Amino acid sequence: MRLVQVMVPTGKREAVVGVLDEEGIDYALSAESSNRQYAAIVTFPIPKAAVEHIMNRLRDVGIERDSYIVVLSAETVVSRRFDELEQEWEDENPDGENRIAREELIARAEEMAPETTTFVVMTVISALVATAGVLLDSPAVVVGSMVIAPLVGPAMTTSVGTIIDDREMFLRGAKLQVSGVLLGIVSAAVFAVILRTTSIVPLSGPEVFSIGEVESRLSPDVLSLVIALGAGAAGAFSLASGVSTALVGVMIAAALVPPMAVVGIGFAWGSPMAVLGSAVLVLVNVLSINAVALIVLWRMGYRPKLWVQQNEARSIMMTRVTTFAVILLILTSVLGVATYGSVRSAAFEEDARAAIDKALPPDASLVSMDVGYRSFPLLTPERITVTVGYPPGEPPPRVGDEIERRLNEQAPETIDPWREGGVQVELRYIAIERPGGAADSTAEDDPERPAVAARGVGPTPRSPAV
Template sequence: MRLIRLLVGTERLAELTDVLDGEGIDFVVTEERERDAVIVEFPLPVQAMENVDRTLDESGFEDLDYSVVANAETASTERFEELEAEYVEADDETDSVSVEEVRVTARSLLPDRRTYYAMTVLSALVATVGILLDSPAVVIGSMAIAPQVGAAITASTGIVLGETAMIRDGVRSLALGLLVAVVTATLFGLFLHDTGVVSPALHVSTVKQISTRISPGFLSLLLGLCAGSAAALGLATDLPLALVGVAIAAAVVPAAAAVGIGIVWGLPLVALGAGVLLVINAAAILLAGAATLRVMGYHWGGGDSDPDDDRDWARLPPSRETVVAVGTVVLLLLLISVPGVAVVEHVRTEHEVSTVVRDTLDQPSYEDLQFRELQVAFADLGLLGLPTEVTIQVSRPADTTHPSLAGTLDDEVEARTGKPVILAVEFVDRQAASESDDDLGPREPHTDPAGAGQAPPAAHSVATRPGRY
């Protein structure tokens, strides 16, 4: 609910009260003797703001020297329940807030620069720690303190309303914030790497929190689209944006940290894959937010039009706001489509490798093996000249070996995909309590009798050919 205060001259008081009475709005009037004016105060449901604001503008009250819109908890007036029944409980499309309120709220969500970048640095530090510890809880904590929701909503709102300043501030804050996050993760990762806090021998590409963010796909794009759309929906319907902020941060902050970790550990495909995911999700958030607001009826000009204006708008030159908004949308589409080529290629490669693995393991000679996991490193599309790294994990009975499996799969994958690969097979031994239990499925790695109770590492077989790559 909103509480509105308007300062009008005494000569226009009767005109304003007639408008409010016509809308069924209860009000109070306070005299301002020094200004020869009065303050008119009245409560409104959020859903009534847009309609009442339009009515006041049409009545000539759009450029008042003093107008305040404040939050209110409750109101008890003679006709307020009727207003709620009309705007809140009605089935028509009156559940969105006014254009002006959307504009003001979006601007207020962007904190000052010092706070914004400080919170970005802290969130990047926490995300880096969570990824290296492979702790989902810590990574979620980094999302909760990330401030990117304000920048994203400001930019999306600016695109829809044609506000050049909002587009500039939002896009710049989001881009620079993500750059700061990448630099922070890189410097912090370098410190952890060089001081030995984290072992340089750590295979970061096998860490679950990294491997899930270096292989962008359609589900990753869907995350960005849903986060942006949810943010716009929350803004337009006056719903809490705190949880939406976590969703937006989930799409970008861990990916930014993964880029820094890939740079420090000298893994270009990790940095490239996470970087592509970061760019695609950031662009998807802005586009989805703008599209959702546009579908809900918001656009530049506030949705108001003059019925007596008979100009041919199609032939008028586009305004500067229109050019900037359309140009921003085109740029965002390019940011999605260019890396999107790599994403489509990666998904295709992953599907082909999965088909080869399953067809191979279905052969009688490998009937005792069970497929567990597949990881295909993000392809560089020939930009870095690196082969595609493929890691396959299968389980096997503890007393069996398959030394030729990696070579067989390597040949089959290269023949199917038409590109060079480095393929590794990780075997996880399983042991059943009895002969009849051997088919119950994968179990924990067995214990080495001579290893003081320690489970041995999974056996590996890597197919490589010297001088080939």
């Protein structure tokens, strides 16, 4: 509910009171004695969904921006008459009960877009925290970076500026979004370079890209699009409903901040192509959030104040939504290929395990198989590390060449024009004590055995590093 105060200009008192009487609204009328151009102050409580309608009625009788209309959020109204008014309004307007007034929407959107200094500082801090969290493989730290990221405001400001045909608001929101993404990536890259050069994170490129929080964002699929669409819809709906957007802001940041950190890490480790999937994910998420927010706000009935602007606003919105949709269609097709690559990779790993089992003698067993992939969006196996268990006291089975042959037969075709040779296979042996025996041992524990616990097999040439 809202408490509205109107400073009534001289000569408009009867018109304002007439509007409130027609709408059945109780009000308090106070005489104005400041010797200015105002004759009275009218205060009245109304339901949240009725604010825009009442403001339009007041505007029709001459209460324009040269007057003052103050809308406050009221915690509680104890009045049977108000309850009846609220119920009557909900019965007459069942679709508008959760919608705030256009002027409230504009004010909230402007407040959500922070000042430049605040935005820059918070974006840099969130990018640094996200980079540290990703490299530490700590989901808790990554979530913390989302909480402080100031990205929900610019996205909502851009959408509201489009809907109400406010070019200045649109440009401010768009500039903040673009600068926020670029600033986040650059901050993450600079921080990651410092960590790498000072050996605080003494890892090679493949080791960094195998970290769980990094690896999960190297090859996004179409499910990532659902997160962005949900974030944009939730952000617009919470903004238009007048509820807190804090938690929605975390969701929007979840779609943007971690991928930006991964892109920065890729540049820091000199492998920008390895994080191409993360860069695509950032772009897809930004466009998706803006497109769905525009649609939600338009469907909720928001339009420019003047009817002559509505056709122009509709044209601008349709142009921008169409542009977003075309770009999203192209990028989503890339994510679709990545999804197909994930399914194909899962099938390959299942077939590869079966092929290894067939190549092993009866007394040996497959302990583990780790596959390294490259070539986003269509994942292709590049390195396979196979760990084979064998009985203690027996020589390791010489099955390296056979396993390599079978794995290369099972490997899917690659679309990488720079890829040469087949899959690089590394075979590791580990002595496994059967039940009833002594403790487990490995080939390295026996000084009389050759050091075959980890070795490459076969003549397969090494592929270029990711």
